[in-house]
Structures are given as C-alpha cells and as structure tokens.
Amino acid sequence: MNAAAPLIHIHDFHIHFGSKKVIEGLSFDVARGETFGFLGSNGSGKTTTIRALLGIYRPTSGTLEINGKVFSDDFGSRLGYLPEERGLYKKESVLDVMTYFGRLKGLSKQNAQAFSRQYLDRVDLVNKADVRVDKLSGGEQQKIQLGVTIMNEPELLILDEPTKGFDPVNRRLLMDIIEERKEAGATVMMVTHQMEEVERLCDRIILLKDGRAEAYGTIDEVQNQFGGRTIKLKYSGNLPTSSHYKVALHETNYAELSVDESIDEAQILKELVLAGVVVRGFVAAKRSLDDIFIQIYGEEVAVGSTGTAPAGNTQGPVK
Amino acid sequence: MARHNLGTVVQFEFTRTVKKRRFWIATLAIPVLLAIVFVLVFVSSSSAQNRTEQQKNQSLDFSYTDASQLIDPAVATAMGGRVETSPGTAVERVKEGKLNAYFSFPATITKEPVLVYGTDQGIFKNGTYDAVAKQLVILSAQEKVGSAELTAAVQGNFSTEAQTFKDGQPSGGLETVVPPLLFLVLFYVVIILLANQMLASTLEEKENRVTEMILTTLDPTTLVVGKVISLFLVGAVQALVFSTPMLLGYVFFRGQLAIPDFDLSALQFQFLPMLVGALLFIGGFILFTGVLVGIGAVMPTAKDAASVFAPVMIMMFVPFYVVTLVVSDPGSMIVQVFTYFPFTAPITAILRNAFGSLNGVSAVIVIAELFVFGLLALRVAVHLFRYGSIEYSRKLSLRRAFTKKG
Numbered sequence: 001m002n003a004a005a006p007l008i009h010i011h012d013f014h015i016h017f018g019s020k021k022v023i024e025g026l027s028f029d030v031a032r033g034e035t036f037g038f039l040g041s042n043g044s045g046k047t048t049t050i051r052a053l054l055g056i057y058r059p060t061s062g063t064l065e066i067n068g069k070v071f072s073d074d075f076g077s078r079l080g081y082l083p084e085e086r087g088l089y090k091k092e093s094v095l096d097v098m099t100y101f102g103r104l105k106g107l108s109k110q111n112a113q114a115f116s117r118q119y120l121d122r123v124d125l126v127n128k129a130d131v132r133v134d135k136l137s138g139g140e141q142q143k144i145q146l147g148v149t150i151m152n153e154p155e156l157l158i159l160d161e162p163t164k165g166f167d168p169v170n171r172r173l174l175m176d177i178i179e180e181r182k183e184a185g186a187t188v189m190m191v192t193h194q195m196e197e198v199e200r201l202c203d204r205i206i207l208l209k210d211g212r213a214e215a216y217g218t219i220d221e222v223q224n225q226f227g228g229r230t231i232k233l234k235y236s237g238n239l240p241t242s243s244h245y246k247v248a249l250h251e252t253n254y255a256e257l258s259v260d261e262s263i264d265e266a267q268i269l270k271e272l273v274l275a276g277v278v279v280r281g282f283v284a285a286k287r288s289l290d291d292i293f294i295q296i297y298g299e300e301v302a303v304g305s306t307g308t309a310p311a312g313n314t315q316g317p318v319k
Numbered sequence: 320m321a322r323h324n325l326g327t328v329v330q331f332e333f334t335r336t337v338k339k340r341r342f343w344i345a346t347l348a349i350p351v352l353l354a355i356v357f358v359l360v361f362v363s364s365s366s367a368q369n370r371t372e373q374q375k376n377q378s379l380d381f382s383y384t385d386a387s388q389l390i391d392p393a394v395a396t397a398m399g400g401r402v403e404t405s406p407g408t409a410v411e412r413v414k415e416g417k418l419n420a421y422f423s424f425p426a427t428i429t430k431e432p433v434l435v436y437g438t439d440q441g442i443f444k445n446g447t448y449d450a451v452a453k454q455l456v457i458l459s460a461q462e463k464v465g466s467a468e469l470t471a472a473v474q475g476n477f478s479t480e481a482q483t484f485k486d487g488q489p490s491g492g493l494e495t496v497v498p499p500l501l502f503l504v505l506f507y508v509v510i511i512l513l514a515n516q517m518l519a520s521t522l523e524e525k526e527n528r529v530t531e532m533i534l535t536t537l538d539p540t541t542l543v544v545g546k547v548i549s550l551f552l553v554g555a556v557q558a559l560v561f562s563t564p565m566l567l568g569y570v571f572f573r574g575q576l577a578i579p580d581f582d583l584s585a586l587q588f589q590f591l592p593m594l595v596g597a598l599l600f601i602g603g604f605i606l607f608t609g610v611l612v613g614i615g616a617v618m619p620t621a622k623d624a625a626s627v628f629a630p631v632m633i634m635m636f637v638p639f640y641v642v643t644l645v646v647s648d649p650g651s652m653i654v655q656v657f658t659y660f661p662f663t664a665p666i667t668a669i670l671r672n673a674f675g676s677l678n679g680v681s682a683v684i685v686i687a688e689l690f691v692f693g694l695l696a697l698r699v700a701v702h703l704f705r706y707g708s709i710e711y712s713r714k715l716s717l718r719r720a721f722t723k724k725g
Contacts, residue, residue: 051531055535056534056705076537081535089527091339105536
C-alpha cells in the first residue's frame with residue numbers, strides 16, 4: 001500500500017434506509033497520521049457514515065475503504081473504535097473483559113493481560129482488576145472503555161463523540177491518549193461537538209449537514225471558506241445595533257461580534273466609539289469554528305442553545 | 320483471524336458461564352434434589368422391605384376358623400395360629416384384648432373376603448395381621464399343590480423372551496426403540512436447558528451496548544456460532560452433572576431405589592434409525608438455535624423476547640399431546656402435519672423414527688427441511704443480529720433490517 005495514499009477513502013457514498021436518504025454523495029479522505037474531525041449536528045449522518053465505514057451498515061452505493069480495502073474484521077486488530085453507544089460486559093471482571101477484547105484484537109492472552117494490568121496501573125484501577133465491571137463507578141467504567149479501545153495500540157483510532165458523558169478527569173485522560181497515539185503516528189478520526197477540542201487536536205475537518213458535506217479541509221481552509229471575522233470586544237456602555245456586525249455572544253461588558261469580510265475593523269471601532277461605547281479591548285480574529293458551526297446548524301441548534309445567538313443563515317461553500 | 324476468534328469466543332462464553340456461582344447452584348440443585356429423593360426412597364424402601372419380611376416371618380398369636388378347607392393346620396401352627404374353639408365370642412374377645420387376633424377364612428376366598436380382626440398395634444404394625452393371613456393362605460396352597468414350579472406358574476412368576484421378524488431379519492422390540500429415542504431426550508434436555516441461556520446470551524451484547532465494539536473485531540457469524548458452541552458445551556456439562564447421580568443410582572443401588580431392572584446390554588443400536596435420529600436432532604437444534612438468535616436480535620430485552628419465545632417453545636412440544644397417535648396411528652392427518660411442519664417436525668419425526676413408522680422418503684424430506692430451514696434461520700438471525708443488536712433500546716423493524724442490504 002502506497003504510504004501517501006489516504007488511510008480512509010470515502011467516495012460518492014450514499015445510504016438509504018427505506019425511503020429515507022441518510023447520506024447523499026459524501027466524499028472525503030483521511031490521510032495517514034492525521035487527526036481528522038468529523039463534525040455535524042445530531043442526525044446529520046456521522047455515526048451512520050462510521051458504521052458504514054466499519055462494515056456494520058452496508059452502503060446503498062459508493063466506496064468506503066480503509067487502507068485500500070472495504071473494512072473486514074481482519075483490520076480489527078489495527079483499529080481502536082470507541083462508539084457513541086458504548087458499554088462493557090457488566091457481569092464479568094475488569095481483567096476478563098479487557099483480556100477478551102485484547103484477544104479478539106489479536107493479542108495473545110499473556111500480552112492482553114500484561115497490557116491490561118499496565119493500563120489499570122496507569123489509571124489507578126489495578127486493585128480492581130478482579131472486580132465485576134458493574135461494581136465500578138461510571139467514571140471507572142469509562143476508563144476501562146478507553147483501555148479496551150487502545151489496548152492493541154491501534155494505527156487507526158475512530159472516536160464517536162468520545163467525550164460524551166465523560167467527567168473532566170476522563171476527558172483529560174482521553175486527550176492524553178489521543179496525543180500519545182498521534183505521537184505514535186496513528187491516524188485519528190473523531191466525531192465531536194467540542195469545537196475547542198477540534199481546534200486543538202484536528203489537522204482537518206469535515207462538517208456534515210443532512211448527509212452532505214458543508215465544509216471540508218484544514219481548519220484555516222474552512223475558516224477561509226466561510227470568511228468573516230470575529231471581534232472580541234471588552235467594553236462599557238450600551239452596545240448599539242448595527243448593520244455591519246451581528247452579536248454572536250453577549251455577556252456583561254463583553255461581546256463577540258460577527259463581522260462580514262467586506263467590513264473594515266477600523267470602521268466598526270469608529271462606530272462604537274461614536275456611539276459612546278468605552279472600548280477596553282478590541283481583538284479581531286478569524287471566525288471560530290463554534291461560530292461557523294452555529295452558522296451552518298443555526299436553526300437546528302438554536303432550540304437547545306445556551307444563549308449563543310445564531311450568527312446568520314449564510315450558506316457556506318459546498319464541496 | 321476468524322478461527323482464532325471463534326476459539327476465543329467459545330472460551331470466553333463457556334468460561335464465564337461455568338465460573339458463575341449461580342450456574343453451579345442451578346446445575347447442582349437438580350442432582351442434589353435427586354439425591355435427596357433417592358435417599359428418601361432408599362430409606363423408605365429398605366424399611367418397608369424389612370417390615371414386610373418381619374411381618375411375613377413373624378410368629379403371631381392368633382386363632383382362626385377355616386370354612387374354605389384350604390388352611391394347612393401344620394403351617395398355621397408354625398405361624399403361631401390355632402383353631403378357634405368358640406368363634407361366636409372371638410371378635411368380642413379381640414375387642415376386649417383377651418385375644419390377640421382372629422382370622423375367619425370364608426368358604427370361597429375368591430368370592431368373599433378373609434375377615435381379619437386384631438388388637439390395635441399402631442398404623443404400621445397393624446398390617447402384620449393382613450400379611451400373616453395372606454401368607455398363611457399362600458403357604459397352605461403351596462403345600463396342597465405340592466410343587467413350587469406349579470405355584471410359580473399360577474402366580475405368573477416366570478419370564479418370556481420374544482423375537483419378531485421383519486423382511487427376514489429380527490425386527491426387535493423395545494430394545495430397538497429405546498436407542499433412537501435417546502435423541503428425543505437429548506433434544507428435549509438441550510432445548511429446555513439452553514433455550515433461555517441462548518436468548519439471554521444473544522441479547523447480552525445489545526443490553527450491554529458492546530455490539531459495535533464486537534462487530535468491528537469479529538464477524539457476527541463467528542460470534543453467533545461461538546455462542547452456540549459454548550452453550551452446547553455448557554449443556555453437556557449440565558447433562559453430565561444431572562446424569563451422574565442417576566447413573567450411580569442405577570449401577571449401585573438399583574434394587575433399593577426400585578429402578579426397573581432393564582437389561583442395557585439387550586439394547587440394539589441399529590445404524591439407520593440412529594443415523595436418522597442424529598440428523599433429526601442436529602437439524603432441529605440448528606432450526607431452534609437460529610430462531611432463538613433471531614428473536615434475541617429483534618427484541619430489545621430478555622423480557623420482551625420471552626413473550627415471543629414462549630409460543631415457539633409451545634409449538635415445539637405440542638406433538639407430545641398427540642404422542643399416542645404418533646405411536647399408534649402415524650398416518651393420521653394431525654401426525655402428518657406435525658411431521659412436516661418445521662417447528663413440530665423434530666419431536667414428531669424422532670418419535671416416529673424410533674417406533675419405525677418414518678419411512679426413508681419421509682425421513683429424507685424432514686431432515687432436508689430441517690437443515691434448509693435451520694440454516695436459513697441462522698443466516699437471517701445473523702443478519703438480524705448485525706442490525707438488530709445496534710438498535711439498542713428499540714425493537715428492530717424487520718422491514719428496515721432487510722432494506723439495509725445486509
């Protein structure tokens with residue numbers, strides 16, 4: 001296999017469940033060694049795409065390949081998959097469960113047990129090796145789940161909403177694990193709604209909406225595709241309304257303003273000062289992924305938003 | 320990696336079942352209960368036998384009158400009896416406790432009862448009077464006949480050995496029926512013992528939300544086959560544990576446990592009926608396994624699955640309701656329907672095969688039908704498992720499952 005060839009290749013992928021068209025002509029690649037963010041609102045088809053990629057669903061049409069082939073359980077020994085719906089065999093001991101998954105991933109019993117003990121030691125659960133999984137706390141079970149995911153030192157890590165339900169300690173552990181696997185040269189594909197994680201970890205991203213790609217590329221490229229900037233404003237006084245910006249975030253004496261590419265930042269500053277606003281901080285930056293996400297999925301996420309106003313309904317470029 | 324993983328699945332599923340305390344409590348409960356019953360039977364049987372022996376041979380103080388002329392005075396004297404000189408007061412004397420017992424033998428003992436009167440000695444010992452009276456008649460009759468052979472003949476204490484022929488060959492009797500019926504016992508035990516475990520085992524991945532992690536490391540067919548094999552092994556362990564006390568009882572305590580004296584060496588294992596029985600058993604097992612896995616894959620929880628599973632079990636065992644017809648009138652409409660309907664076919668056909676009423680053509684049709692439906696059911700079950708087990712908390716829509724191009 002050509003080392004330059006992408007590890008994951010998806011081309012013109014369609015999947016229909018009865019009359020419902022879930023994915024429509026999706027195409028993207030994930031290069032070897034990169035960390036790839038797979039973004040989209042709930043129901044946009046992310047989990048379906050991953051399940052189809054991993055052979056759990058069969059596509060209606062199109063190509064879904066890992067390492068140049070349709071996924072089979074032979075690749076399972078090189079894959080670490082943390083699904084959105086996750087669990088463990090609850091009535092078995094921690095060590096038995098980890099050893100079982102290790103063996104299914106191609107490790108010998110000795111190696112699976114050695115890895116398990118080493119990992120349990122790392123996460124301070126070595127004294128619970130013989131305890132039944134359902135006797136562990138939720139956080140402890142999450143740690144075991146992560147251990148099972150990486151116990152074969154996978155070269156491809158697919159994480160579907162990995163931080164969902166995780167407490168801060170386990171979120172930190174997950175981030176460490178992702179960093180470690182990245183350093184080891186593994187490819188990481190992660191579905192997440194946490195934009196700060198995406199900005200920190202991902203080399204490239206794809207944003208999916210209603211089964212179609214809304215944006216695709218490096219974070220810079222996506223930010224450029226959507227244009228505009230965000231002005232982070234610290235101020236006192238009354239913030240005036242204006243046709244030159246939209247208020248994306250408004251807190252006491254702080255606001256984030258979405259500004260169109262064509263508008264000069266100096267003009268905004270002048271407008272604010274003339275309106276009597278005392279400007280204490282004024283930083284212009286490219287629009288955050290959060291901002292872009294809200295722009296794309298505004299109507300869908302507005303219902304459950306936590307005060308963040310949609311920044312408009314401008315459609316971004318479609319690949 | 321499939322073969323390696325099959326072994327891993329079998330080992331994991333088998334080990335975790337037999338490692339559970341609950342499994343051994345449930346498994347050992349039956350032999351322990353059997354052992355308790357055996358001990359009780361043994362103790363009661365021994366004490367009853369001893370009592371009968373004691374009563375039979377006991378010398379009892381009694382008087383008697385004999386209108387039948389059957390009683391031998393010498394025998395009666397030897398047993399502690401004497402001829403009653405004043406029969407009119409005998410019963411009164413017994414009532415007053417002045418006479419221990421009084422027997423009145425009628426003129427025709429086959430038409431009238433022997434009247435036995437005795438002083439109360441407790442519910443168990445009171446049986447002694449009746450036993451002594453009967454023994455007195457038997458021994459006196461033997462004395463009159465003068466031949467132990469004739470007495471045995473009259474009492475039917477002799478055996479016969481029958482041999483019948485079919486197409487010039489010995490056709491055998493019960494000795495040829497029993498061996499193929501072992502498959503019926505095996506089928507019954509396997510399904511009863513394993514059905515619930517099979518259902519629970521199939522639902523486990525779904526209930527524990529591990530399906531996706533499993534399906535990305537393992538082919539669903541390997542998982543399902545691994546589960547079936549491990550459950551079969553679990554069933555074998557249970558069958559061994561259950562049968563051990565019975566075997567020990569049969570070999571060492573047959574007499575004391577009142578187990579019928581069945582000469583196992585007389586059993587005739589005929590090749591064709593045994594082969595047909597084995598194939599019917601395997602085909603039936605595959606069919607029911609496939610159906611159970613399918614039910615487990617479609618339903619979200621064991622509780623939901625149980626409501627669908629119950630009618631399947633009822634269908635399976637419904638042929639037992641017409642077992643007399645299966646044996647005596649295999650050509651009847653109902654037996655014919657049960658023979659070819661897949662869910663009732665295993666038990667009906669195994670019974671008919673054992674009793675020799677399943678001809679070659681019918682056997683081939685039923686075996687082929689069971690294997691075809693069984694493998695089809697397994698294939699559909701694996702498909703349903705692939706899609707049903709990720710519908711974690713919902714019942715799988717069959718229409719949706721089959722539009723997923725599996």
